[in-house]
Amino acid sequence: MFVRLLTALACTLGLVLPAHAWPGTAHAAPVPAPAEQTAPLAAPAQDATSAQVTGAAPVSLTAQPPPEAVPADADAPASGTVVIGSSGLSLEDLSPETTPHLWRMAEEGAAGNLAVRTLTPATCAASGWLSLGAGARMRGADLTPAWQHPLFLDRACPRMLEPTSEAADAPESTGPQPTGLAPAAFSEFHRVDDLNATGGYGALPGAFTHAADSALAREGAPDADATPPAAEGAQADRSAEPSWCTAAVGTGASYAAADPEGQVGLWSPLSTLLDEPEDADERTREKRAAERTALLSACSLTLVDAGTAADPLWDPAASALWSEATLGTLRSAQIQELDDRVGLILESVPDDYDVVVAGLGDSAYPSRLRALLATGPSYPEGTLTASSTRQAGLTQLTDVLPAVLRNTGMEAAGSSPAAFTVDTGTAGKPAQERLDSLTADARKAATVHTHAQTFGIVLDVLFYALFLFTMIGFTVPVVRFMRRRSLAARRRADSLRPAAAVAADAPAVPLSGWRTGVSWACFALGLLPAASFFAGFLPWGRAPDPALALALSIAAAVLVLLLAAVAGPWRRTWAGRIAAVSLLSALVLLADVALGSRLQFNSLMGYNPIVAGRFYGLGNQGAALFLVASLLGLGIVAARLGAHGRAGWARALTAVYALVSVCVLGNPAWGAKFGGTVAALVGFTVLLLALFRIRVNLLKLAGIGAGALVVIMGVAWLDYLRPPAERSHFGSFFAQALDGELLDVIGRKLGANLRIAVINPGLAIVVPLAVLIVLFALAYLRRSRRTAVLARPWDGYLPEALTDPHVHAGFLSAVLALAVGLVITDSGIAVPATGAMMFVPFLVVLSLDAAQRAEGEDASSTADGTVRSAPAYAPVTPAAAETGEAGATSAASASGSTETDRNAPGPEATA
Structure with a gap:
């Protein structure tokens, strides 16, 4: 009776409790086995005949299958995975005629582009295989023995060597090995750890080719001396599948499967898989096919190095000798040979196995x-x-093993949230159409990667030319002023002359003939950065010459922005044109981020999948342009609304815009921009305080910055609470901080800034030049009692941003936002430099506009004998009135109206 009660209770608990609540089924995936396990491993899809041919007896399988496991014909997870690697293989290489087997994979399965970025500009085969096994970026090391090492020291791509069985540790268990597989090891593998110790990614070699819990796997491993319960001639029981292991076939596969000590649990040279006598009879071919099947299905994970799609001796340092164009027929022959090997593997792999082919490195x-x-x-x-x-058709090299293991329900020693998804919406399209779309994306990435630096240099040159022009333009009035009279003579003359005569005698600028042309040129220059993003609206990647198509697309985008500047009521003033194109650019960037960041992706000033630094959200350069365009445009609009007595509308508009922008930038699913969100919070807060006439000092700025950090860290914490596969940069950063990797992350970010300064010193120099221009043009000299006299030569030359409090607040908040971005973002040196590309040209345009209108007013006042008045759009603030000098009265009377004092930025509205 007691036994019956226990039996009933056990049955009841078995129905109620989930499978993972029982001791023997604690893992949803099959219990991993140590890589050095040597017990005979039965192939999941291998029948008894195959086992007899290979000499490997079927084994009792003890681990329970995943609870969700169902038969293969009912959409069950795969029983295992075969990953085939070949450096240099691209989607452009595929065609039905030359690569029929690879083409069939693309037709029947899923295809995508693979970013192979590691720790070097070009990924060699050794780096690619090591990064594959570690699930993190690694650098390949030369494992040549010490007595041979000097002969290969100068190679940019280290030579790959096969492991040896002599250095392998003795296996812990006895019993027959799977046919052709045996333990092996590298004797100089410590060089890999030494070379990658400072990589900053904490990579562990072979992390995703070894079991998650070796001790547990060892306890669940079958006894080699036990008699298997499988019936003779029948397939092994699927409910008793063994702990998974990794089989490595080929040289590169051994690099991926090696543990930190260089030990490879099960390895075989590629020749074991490929060798077959040419004159073999049918029975021999069947036997070799069964042996290949046993070899490929001996473990749940099999890595195969199928060779390279280029010269194996290629050197990244000699790009003129090794390129995909110059390799020609050699590369074509290797791709065809690779396709034959893939076809042989596809024929031998069980039907319930996944097969993945990856181009694990570069060929040029x-x-x-x-x-x-x-x-x-x-x-x-x-x-x-x-x-x-999160970009359709794009994957990373470091995601391959974590994702394929997740699909088969296996748990590795490494930890990664990577997962693959298949967009079946393109399933109905022909394979050629799907591959054409992916190939166009790859061509766009290659074009942007090749010409991004050239585009940056062109912008640098144009910026320096603008800087020289601005410097000369601001120097000429000083020289004229010094040559005409000394400061003392000017004061004596001002004390004797009436105020009207002083105002009429303002220094004239003989630039009216070509000032308009220069203004339009500077205006177009300021549109170039935004146009580089807008070019993504056109399919330039499908053109025969993508580089030319990209240049024409940028030119077309500039033309569209110019048309937008003159298409509405804002076209009458330069301030209105600047506000229109600024807010249009900012809104398009904001909408793009919320819709998937397609304009940021593969753009000259966005992010590039080959560089693989960021794939979604708002990049650093895009964030800089968005902040400048938003804050500058809002300042000008607020000035216009304030001039019409609608200050409340200006504040409400700015508040709503700021709220939407911060939500989009800080949303982990959209902008996912940590530093950019903090910079946006600071910039919009300063602008709002200025619009509410609240004085901003250093203490308040520090409080604003601290509050922004608290908000963004709270968002990062909430993102961290989500599953790892769903986290964005915010959650990943928070997890790294908790894991003690914060210093490594900071080190990588500082290194990125230093690399930018070294690779593109022109971009680094842009930052101080931009600061000088901005600070000088903002003319804070006029706002100080001691230096106001020094600013008098620039009367009539300075932009309206210095006179209207709202526009001045927009400029000031933009400068502060760029400064925060410089400090807090990775590659932060690019933030103020990129912002200056739009900020400074627009500032020069406003300066020229102010000078031109002042000159016109001088001419009209001289003709009719009246006193020159202040500009109509933004009244000039009589800063000299605060100096107490003799010329203060004349400067105040030159304003011509009392509205100047009413609209001037008071102490409570200035920073």
Whole structure:
């Protein structure tokens, strides 16, 4: 009776409690086995005949399958995965004629582009395989023995060596090995750790090719001496599948499967898989096919190095000798040979296995996006996307193993949130159409990667030319002023002459003939950065010459922005034109971020998948342009509304715009911009305080910055609470801080800034030049009692931003936002430099506009004998009235109206 009660209770608990609540099924995935396990491993899809042919007896399988496991014909997860790697393979290399097997994978399965960025500008085969196994970026090391090492020291790509069985540790268990597989090891593998110790990614070699819990796997491993319960001639029981292991076939696969000590649990040279006598009879071929099947399905994870799609001796330092164009027929022959090997593997892999083909490295310099093809139960027909990129058709090298293991329910020693999804919306399209779209994306990435630095240099040159022009333009009035009379003579003359005569005698600028042309040129220059994003609206990647198509697309975008500047009521003034194009650019960038960041992706000033620094959200340069465009445009609009007595509307508009912008930038699913959100909070807060006439000092600025950090850290904490696969940069950063990796992250960000300064020193110099121009043009000299006299030569030359409190607040908040971005963002040196590309040209345009209108008013007042009045759009503040000098009265009377004093920025509205 007691036994019956216990039996009934056990049955009841078995129905109520989930499977993972029982001791023997604590893992949803099969219990991993140590990589050095040597017990015979039965292939999940291998029958008894295959086992007899290979000499490996079927084994009792003890671990329980995943609770969700169902038969393969009912959409069950794959029983295992075969990952085939080949450096240099791209989607452009595929065609039905030359690569029929790879083409069939693209037709029947999923395809995508693969970013192969590691720790070097171009990814060598050794770096690619090491990064694949670690699930993190690594640098390949030369493992040549010490006595041979000097012969290969100067190679940019380290030579890859096969492991040896002599250095392998003795296996812990006895029993027959799977045919062709045996333990092996590298004797100089410590060089890999030494070379990657300062990489900043904490990479662990082979992390995703080893078991998650070796001790637990060892306890669950079958006894080699036990008699297997499988029936003779029948397939092994699927409910008793063994702990998964990793089999490495080929040289590169051994790099990925090696643990930190250089030990490879199960390894075989590629020849074991490929060798077959040419004159073999049918029985011999069947035997070799069964042996290949046993080899490929001996473990749940099999890595195969199928060779390279280029010269294996290529050197990134000699780009003129090794390129995909110059390799020509050599590369074509290797791709066809690779396709034959893939076809042989596809014939031998069980039907319930996934097969993934990845171009794990480059074949030439510069780096390019490579191919990723996947077929099997886990991959329906469609486009492959990784959770880390969130861009359709784009994956990362470091995501491959974590994602394929997740699809088969296996747990590795490494930890990664990476996951693959297949967009089946493209399943109905022909394979050629799907590949054409992916190839166009790869060509866009290559074009942007090649010409981004050239575009930056062009902007630098134009910026320096503008700087020289501005410097000369601001110097000429000083020289004239000094040559005409000394400061003392000027004071004596002012004390004797009437105020009207003083106002009429303002220094004239003989630039009216070409000032308009220069203004339009500067205006167009300020539109170039935004136009580089707007070019993404056109499909220039499909053109025969993508570089020319990109240049024409940018020119077309500039033309569209120019048309927008003259298409509405704002066209009558330069301030209105600048406000129109600024807010239009900012709103388009904001909408793009909320809709998937397609304009940021593959743009000259956005982010590039080959560089693989960021794949979604708002980039640093995009954030800089957005902040400048938003704050400058809002300042000008607020000035216009304030001039019509609608200050409340200006404050409400700015508050709503700021709230929407911060929500979009700080949303982990959209902007995911940590430093940019903090900079936006600071900039919009300063602008709002100025509009409410609240004085901003250093203490308040520090409080604003601290509050912004608290808000963004709260968002990062909330993002951290989500599952790892759903986290954005915010949650990942918070997790790294909790794991003690904060200093490594900061080190990488500082290194990125230093690399920018070294690679593009012109961009680094732009920052101080921009600061000088902005500070000088803002003319804070006029706002100080001691230096106001020094600013008098520039009367009539300075932009309206210095006279209207609202526009001045927009400029000031933009400067502060760029300064915060410089300090708090990674690659922060690019933030103020990029912002200056739009900020300074618009500032020069406003300066020229003010000078031109002042000159026209001088001419009209001289003709009719009246006193020159202040500009109509923004009254000039009589800053000299605060100096107490003799000329203060004349400057105040020159304003011509009492509205100047009423609209001037008072102490409570200035920073």
